[in-house]
Structures are given as C-alpha cells and as structure tokens.
Amino acid sequence: MLSKEKTLEVVNIMAEMFPEAECELTHRNPFELVIAVALSAQATDVSVNKVTPALFEKYPTPEAFVQAPLEDIMNMIKTIGLYRNKAKNIKACCQMLIEDFGGEVPQTREELVKLPGVGRKTANVVLGDAFNVPAIAVDTHVERVSKRLRIVKQKATVLEVEEALMKKIPKDMWVKTHHRMIFFGRYHCIARQPKCETCPVFDYCQEGKSRLLKQK
C-alpha cells in the first residue's frame, strides 16, 4: 500500500493540477446542495446541473417541494435517470426536513443520513461543503483513484477507503483532498481510459505501471 508520506505527496501534486478544484454541482445554500448531490447518484454532474436551476427556481424551499405535484418533479428531472425514486425522495426528504428538523438542513452525519435519498457520501459532501465540517466523501472517482494508486487494497469497501484516507491525510485537508481526487479522476485518471502517459503521479502508481507494461 502507498505510504502516508507518498499519499500526501500525490495529493499535493493533484492540487497543482487542479488548484481551483471545488464542487461542480451548482448550489447556493445547504438545502440546494442536499438535493443536488442526492440527485447526482449514478448520474453525471453535467446532467444534474442541467435540471437543477429550473427546479430550484420553481421550488426554492422544502415547503414548496412538499406541495409540488410528484408528476411535475419527475418530469423536470426525467433526463438524469432514476427519476422516479429521486422525485419521491425529494418530497419525502423535504417532508422530514420540515417535520423533524424545523425546515433547516441538519449538521451532523447521523441526522443527514436519515433523510430519504441521502447516504453517507451525500452527507459527507454536505458536511464539508455547506458546513465546513471535515469529511471525506468517497464517490466512484475517489474510490477508483485510491485503488489504482494502492492507497487501499483492491477489494476495499467504500468505508475502508474513507477510513484509509482519513488516516493518511491531515484533517484540515480532507475536504480539499476529496475535491482534488474527484477532479483528478474525472479529467485525468478516467475510468475507462486513464491518461497514464502524461500522468504527473505515474511514478507513484502501481496500476499505471502494470497497465503500460500490458500495452506492449
């Protein structure tokens, strides 16, 4: 496995690659962030950003979503896939926000994951981006990059990835690290065709080396 020191070096190199790396999901407040990130499950950030502006303009608050016709929400998010469950989750989520949390987005992980459609990953994004609470959200990019670099073993679970990153990276860097790894995974260490030939962290990457050997 990649050592703590080298993991930190790798993250710093990623920071140089994407100095502006931040959440690409459009959001103006914690509430919109919760909904937008929940909608992004198994969908691209690009496709989510296409539907959220109109959605939040029409339904800006939990109260508005609760009163909205389910059919209309479904129709407005139809292009992102999994839209039936997601539309129902939005309404149920908003209902719970009103009934159990006074209409405000809760600021602990235990409370956040109670919200329908909000799992550990979404909760961690909200904690980090909306409330500045240190957390590492492990999505497909973070998981893939961590495994290719052997920061964790190949068969590690999502939770094990999160724990390993928390152990190897200083707490005050958690949120930024998460964004940098996502950018790195999205634009460089791409799932199907990683750009190993031009990769700044190639020297640290076990999978990159074996992949290049295989090509010959």
Place this chain on the structure above:
DNA sequence: AACTCGGGGCA
C-alpha cells in the same frame, strides 16, 4: 456482498 434503478453521453 450483490442487486436494482434509468436516461443520456460517449466510444
């Protein structure tokens, strides 16, 4: 741990 949801993007 494995399975399902799902339309759109891209090769």
Place this chain on the structure above:
DNA sequence: TGCCCAGAGTT
C-alpha cells in the same frame, strides 16, 4: 450497440 455515470436502498 454496450458500457458507465459526484449512490442509495433493499435483500
């Protein structure tokens, strides 16, 4: 055409 996408919920 086939594979995958800033996951969550259920079994």
